[in-house]
Amino acid sequence: MMMTLVDGEPAAVVPVDDRGLSYGDGVFRTLAMRQGSAELWSRQYAKLTADCLALGLRPPAEAALNADIQRIAAQMPDCALRITVTRGSGGRGYAMPSSVQSRRIVAASTLPDYPASYGEQGIRARFCTLRLATQPKLAGIKHLNRLENVLARAEWQDPEVVEGLLLDADENVIAGTRCNVFIVEQGALVTPDLARCGVAGVTRELVLEAAAMHGIACRVETISRKRLEAADEIFLLNSLVGAWPIAKLEQHTWADFVLTPLVRKWLDAFRNSPY
Amino acid sequence: MMMTLVDGEPAAVVPVDDRGLSYGDGVFRTLAMRQGSAELWSRQYAKLTADCLALGLRPPAEAALNADIQRIAAQMPDCALRITVTRGSGGRGYAMPSSVQSRRIVAASTLPDYPASYGEQGIRARFCTLRLATQPKLAGIKHLNRLENVLARAEWQDPEVVEGLLLDADENVIAGTRCNVFIVEQGALVTPDLARCGVAGVTRELVLEAAAMHGIACRVETISRKRLEAADEIFLLNSLVGAWPIAKLEQHTWADFVLTPLVRKWLDAFRNSPY
Numbered sequence: 001m002m003m004t005l006v007d008g009e010p011a012a013v014v015p016v017d018d019r020g021l022s023y024g025d026g027v028f029r030t031l032a033m034r035q036g037s038a039e040l041w042s043r044q045y046a047k048l049t050a051d052c053l054a055l056g057l058r059p060p061a062e063a064a065l066n067a068d069i070q071r072i073a074a075q076m077p078d079c080a081l082r083i084t085v086t087r088g089s090g091g092r093g094y095a096m097p098s099s100v101q102s103r104r105i106v107a108a109s110t111l112p113d114y115p116a117s118y119g120e121q122g123i124r125a126r127f128c129t130l131r132l133a134t135q136p137k138l139a140g141i142k143h144l145n146r147l148e149n150v151l152a153r154a155e156w157q158d159p160e161v162v163e164g165l166l167l168d169a170d171e172n173v174i175a176g177t178r179c180n181v182f183i184v185e186q187g188a189l190v191t192p193d194l195a196r197c198g199v200a201g202v203t204r205e206l207v208l209e210a211a212a213m214h215g216i217a218c219r220v221e222t223i224s225r226k227r228l229e230a231a232d233e234i235f236l237l238n239s240l241v242g243a244w245p246i247a248k249l250e251q252h253t254w255a256d257f258v259l260t261p262l263v264r265k266w267l268d269a270f271r272n273s274p275y
Numbered sequence: 276m277m278m279t280l281v282d283g284e285p286a287a288v289v290p291v292d293d294r295g296l297s298y299g300d301g302v303f304r305t306l307a308m309r310q311g312s313a314e315l316w317s318r319q320y321a322k323l324t325a326d327c328l329a330l331g332l333r334p335p336a337e338a339a340l341n342a343d344i345q346r347i348a349a350q351m352p353d354c355a356l357r358i359t360v361t362r363g364s365g366g367r368g369y370a371m372p373s374s375v376q377s378r379r380i381v382a383a384s385t386l387p388d389y390p391a392s393y394g395e396q397g398i399r400a401r402f403c404t405l406r407l408a409t410q411p412k413l414a415g416i417k418h419l420n421r422l423e424n425v426l427a428r429a430e431w432q433d434p435e436v437v438e439g440l441l442l443d444a445d446e447n448v449i450a451g452t453r454c455n456v457f458i459v460e461q462g463a464l465v466t467p468d469l470a471r472c473g474v475a476g477v478t479r480e481l482v483l484e485a486a487a488m489h490g491i492a493c494r495v496e497t498i499s500r501k502r503l504e505a506a507d508e509i510f511l512l513n514s515l516v517g518a519w520p521i522a523k524l525e526q527h528t529w530a531d532f533v534l535t536p537l538v539r540k541w542l543d544a545f546r547n548s549p550y
Contacts, residue, residue, distance in 0.1 A: 092387075
């Protein structure tokens, strides 16, 4: 089942001259709606706004998005939401139109039904061969230029492999194809620096904040492949999956998870809080 | 005036779940139609096909595109054509849908009306501050992930500045925001290597071929900013503009063009040839 609103109205199509289609000129968010409530909405909206501003896009008003979300909640109280903001319709050429009118697209689809074992026993992952490009002007932003993710995801077909890890050209770990990554080292959390590539997701931000709150050391650092492989635990996270530990990464295996279950509890608590 | 065909039918819209919009998952071509004929069509189709294959996209049949072009030619015999091929509609997630059905979009718009002086006396250009990212898996391909070009083009408003030049992170010249670049050094042509970033356009390929045909030395090499600034001539090219010499690049000026007018003649001859 799908339900889509384009600028607040039910629609299955967008104008063919949308700059999101022409150039990937826009940003998006993916989040879960559960029991009619868009999870961590204030943070999601703040990140959407920040990403819009980073590209010189006018962010949609929160009230307009709230109305969209309520309209969807009435029909699909449990769904995956994708909110896309594009630079709207524009003529030929890269120059931004003089009268910029952003377009907002809110699309609801069925929540993915992942096995509970992914969160509890962990998943199988692999390393992708594609190396993420370094572009400080786009790093951290969840923009619509996602061919790297598409190509990386196309590297494997094995359904047992749940996620692929992406390195940069210096062979440092950045993220999964659709998630952020943390490692555990001697009781401390470490997550890669995303100043040069990758997407800085809302769930990553939550973990950084929760760790500080709970007095668990948490650092943003460069993580080489070797360092990741030697970690005590590795976990992947995004707004739909929460946190999944990695049980098997090519020839390496992990079975004892101490901090990952704790992080999962933190995330549950955030989800159930009104903020 | 605009006229658009989506999968062969007149349409002003595309489905909102098109992967071109969701991820920039597709490629495109821009070319001129003059007197009802799509210029250098065989080469344009060959490049479109090569770019599709590089992304694992099924290229549209040439007959289907020919029919689209003829349909447009009947109404707009002189126009700028943009041909876009996307991976079509797909659900949530980066994984390519198992039954891939590419979507083709052929959009015609009015041919831009550039001053003749751009080709004869030259244009004013600048250096952009954005540095192109290095991604060998996407380099050369005219894909839909064009945020770098959009951000680079947004760096200046001055209408006297016609184009911005883009460097890579090593400060080597790669291209303009919407064109390829050649320099002239002691009677030889040199154009940047595009193995790590940039788009290898059809007009660039033509110049390489024509130079070989006419016995003019022509090399693909790394071109530093200093080397470019010291060149005897610089020219920019794409399928719509042909070749424009640079007359002014920040504090540097050029006024004597010897090889650029010759290249313009080569391009005219190619355009008027049946192939």
